Amino acid sequence: MNARDPHPPLSSSNTAALASHSQKAWDEQIVPLLTDYIAVPAKSPMFDADWAAHGYLERVVRDAASWVERQGVSGLKLEVIRLEGRTPLIFFEVPATRSGSSETVLFYGHLDKQPEFNGWRHDLGPWTPKYEDGKLYGRGGADDGYAVYAALTAIQSLDAQGIPRPRCVGLIETCEESGSVDLPIYIQALKPRLGQVGLVVCLDSGAGNYDQLWLTTSLRGMVSGVLKVEILTEGVHSGDASGLVPSSFRIMRQVLDRLEDSATGRLLPQVFHCEIPVSRVEQARATAAILGDEVWKRYPWACGADGTLSLPTTTDPVEALLNRTWRPTLSVTAADGFSPLNNAGNVLRPYTAFKLSLRTPPMVDAHQASLQLKTLLEDNAPYNAKVTFHPDGRAEGLGATGWNAPELAPWLERALNEASSAHYGAPLGYIGQGGTIPLMSMLQQGFPAAQMMVCGVLGPKSNAHGPNEFLHVPYAKRLTASVAQVVAAMP
Numbered sequence: 001m002n003a004r005d006p007h008p009p010l011s012s013s014n015t016a017a018l019a020s021h022s023q024k025a026w027d028e029q030i031v032p033l034l035t036d037y038i039a040v041p042a043k044s045p046m047f048d049a050d051w052a053a054h055g056y057l058e059r060v061v062r063d064a065a066s067w068v069e070r071q072g073v074s075g076l077k078l079e080v081i082r083l084e085g086r087t088p089l090i091f092f093e094v095p096a097t098r099s100g101s102s103e104t105v106l107f108y109g110h111l112d113k114q115p116e117f118n119g120w121r122h123d124l125g126p127w128t129p130k131y132e133d134g135k136l137y138g139r140g141g142a143d144d145g146y147a148v149y150a151a152l153t154a155i156q157s158l159d160a161q162g163i164p165r166p167r168c169v170g171l172i173e174t175c176e177e178s179g180s181v182d183l184p185i186y187i188q189a190l191k192p193r194l195g196q197v198g199l200v201v202c203l204d205s206g207a208g209n210y211d212q213l214w215l216t217t218s219l220r221g222m223v224s225g226v227l228k229v230e231i232l233t234e235g236v237h238s239g240d241a242s243g244l245v246p247s248s249f250r251i252m253r254q255v256l257d258r259l260e261d262s263a264t265g266r267l268l269p270q271v272f273h274c275e276i277p278v279s280r281v282e283q284a285r286a287t288a289a290i291l292g293d294e295v296w297k298r299y300p301w302a303c304g305a306d307g308t309l310s311l312p313t314t315t316d317p318v319e320a321l322l323n324r325t326w327r328p329t330l331s332v333t334a335a336d337g338f339s340p341l342n343n344a345g346n347v348l349r350p351y352t353a354f355k356l357s358l359r360t361p362p363m364v365d366a367h368q369a370s371l372q373l374k375t376l377l378e379d380n381a382p383y384n385a386k387v388t389f390h391p392d393g394r395a396e397g398l399g400a401t402g403w404n405a406p407e408l409a410p411w412l413e414r415a416l417n418e419a420s421s422a423h424y425g426a427p428l429g430y431i432g433q434g435g436t437i438p439l440m441s442m443l444q445q446g447f448p449a450a451q452m453m454v455c456g457v458l459g460p461k462s463n464a465h466g467p468n469e470f471l472h473v474p475y476a477k478r479l480t481a482s483v484a485q486v487v488a489a490m491p
Helices: 012-038 056-070 141-145 147-161 183-194 248-257 278-291 317-323 366-378 410-424 438-446 473-489
Strands: 077-081 089-094 104-110 130-132 135-137 167-173 197-202 214-219 221-230 329-336 351-360 386-391 429-433 451-454 470-472
Touching: 012 056, 012 135, 012 141, 012 147, 012 410, 012 473, 056 077, 056 089, 056 147, 077 183, 089 147, 089 183, 104 141, 104 147, 104 438, 141 147, 141 470, 147 167, 147 473, 167 183, 183 438, 197 438, 197 473, 214 278, 214 451, 221 248, 221 329, 221 366, 248 351, 278 317, 278 429, 351 366, 366 386, 410 451, 410 473, 438 451, 470 473
Parallel strands: 104 167, 104 197, 197 451, 214 429
Antiparallel strands: 077 089, 089 167, 130 135, 135 470, 221 351, 221 386, 329 351
């Protein structure tokens, strides 16, 4: 123990009490609250242009804010902030119970959701919650409607035992699944009230398994948008025109060939790559030793033509981890300009449009990547076709830049390991994530000295954004207690 690390570990009775408080809160309050939350189709603005009129985001914000205020946490202040033309945001603050504490813990989560998607199990659905074998199924519970409830429960569990803690604030947004385009405006407006942020607790990430606490060490960024290829003003008879009029789909393939090697999936322009830090490669090796082939076996592979399961791009666990966290990858997430299969005539279509999702490495600037991608795709179009790419985001900030975690302070590394051992019976795991949390790069720029505890409940087969998404409740209970223990250890 030293001047910069003055707090001894909690006793076993303290950690047991934290676990008990968390379990009771989840069983009696949080699971029922999330069951109601899942039933609300509170889709992010990118997927619901009429979100304000529909009122679903407003409802989940109101429900969460009302619950927080009902908890009676001493000194808590909560405000729902609604800037003109922006999605609403919950801001709460709780004064420190530790004398002489000057730094603040910032909790982050979001309440907006991804759209429905198809392929749900016959007895499940995105807006029909079901609790089965410790898993709460439905859209948004794990990603990450639980965050505000877990954050306040962690604070409550410390206060209930009289364990001193620093000042805590919470930012719960409703635009994360749309790239957090509204969040910078709110952070700028709230910066004087945030205080000196010493620790960020972000509950919007994932886990390598359900057997230990996992700390996220990096996040990829994302550039997304609509690529459209137009060759005709209207559809024409394919027998009359094919062979003379080039297919818009073939032109689309040519344009995408500039970006991606379709045989390997590697993105060709070096500008979308970055050097992987040696420490992250070493952590990937350590994580691969823990997870083994589960790194790739966790996905719902289809059967190939010969009846065996389809294969990933690599079966090497280390390369698999690096591919999904530090290397850029292109996905096509939607298409337009096509007729349904059961209503497709012999017509040469006038255009093809794809929704592109380009995951960028943690240290690639997403705004610049968006501009470079637009130039790459639009210039010198084959057959002089009309090729346009409209990136998502606002003019001042296209895309969402990734994040590489700062070096862990000794106190935080020790506290995380102690929490994992106390509540999971296993040491802390380190893992990069392939998804994007725009807030993290924003906060690292605004609070460069802050430590980051980025974690979450999205473990194997939890399938955020897809069908059969679930929240692993036993893991979430232990995570909540772990968060409380780490907050108590903050110098």
